[in-house]
Amino acid sequence: MLGNRKDLRLAALLVALFTIGVGVVGIVSPDGGTTLRRLYYATPGRFYTAGAIRLAMGLVLILAALSASWPRTLRVLGALMCLQALVATFLGLEHARAIMEWEGMQRTALLRAGAVVALASGAFMAFAVTKSPSAGQRKVAH
Numbered sequence: 496m497l498g499n500r501k502d503l504r505l506a507a508l509l510v511a512l513f514t515i516g517v518g519v520v521g522i523v524s525p526d527g528g529t530t531l532r533r534l535y536y537a538t539p540g541r542f543y544t545a546g547a548i549r550l551a552m553g554l555v556l557i558l559a560a561l562s563a564s565w566p567r568t569l570r571v572l573g574a575l576m577c578l579q580a581l582v583a584t585f586l587g588l589e590h591a592r593a594i595m596e597w598e599g600m601q602r603t604a605l606l607r608a609g610a611v612v613a614l615a616s617g618a619f620m621a622f623a624v625t626k627s628p629s630a631g632q633r634k635v636a637h
Contacts (some may be wrong), residue, residue, distance in 0.1 A: 500562040501580060507559035507569075507624040510552045514617030525603040528610065532595055543586045546580045552575035555634025556620065565623040
């Protein structure tokens with residue numbers, strides 16, 4: 496079981512680093528981030544694959560929360576990721592494209608604000624999975 500928890504923490508750290516990367520790209524080059532999003536909105540296959548990956552990332556965070564500091568918060572972030580994937584899937588590709596086009600018409604400040612949220616969330620995730628939980632936090636996690 497210990498190896499499994501270690502693997503989950505490593506997977507959660509990878510999710511955190513990916514999220515940090517998305518945040519950095521969005522801050523440095525909002526147009527570059529939008530271009531990347533357009534790539535995975537290009538076909539239904541890419542769109543639903545991206546949704547499945549986001550769902551898997553959320554599940555990794557939820558499962559890794561057991562052995563992380565701040566388990567409740569990490570579970571909430573994981574649940575939000577899962578909800579993003581499910582809502583996008585249910586609303587469909589055309590709705591997602593419409594939202595992306597609306598975002599593109601706004602100033603880059605809106606895109607950068609979203610990127611800052613991604614960066615902060617990723618940094619928190621990395622902190623939560625690399626710091627060992629205290630005894631009190633272990634009780635809360637179970």
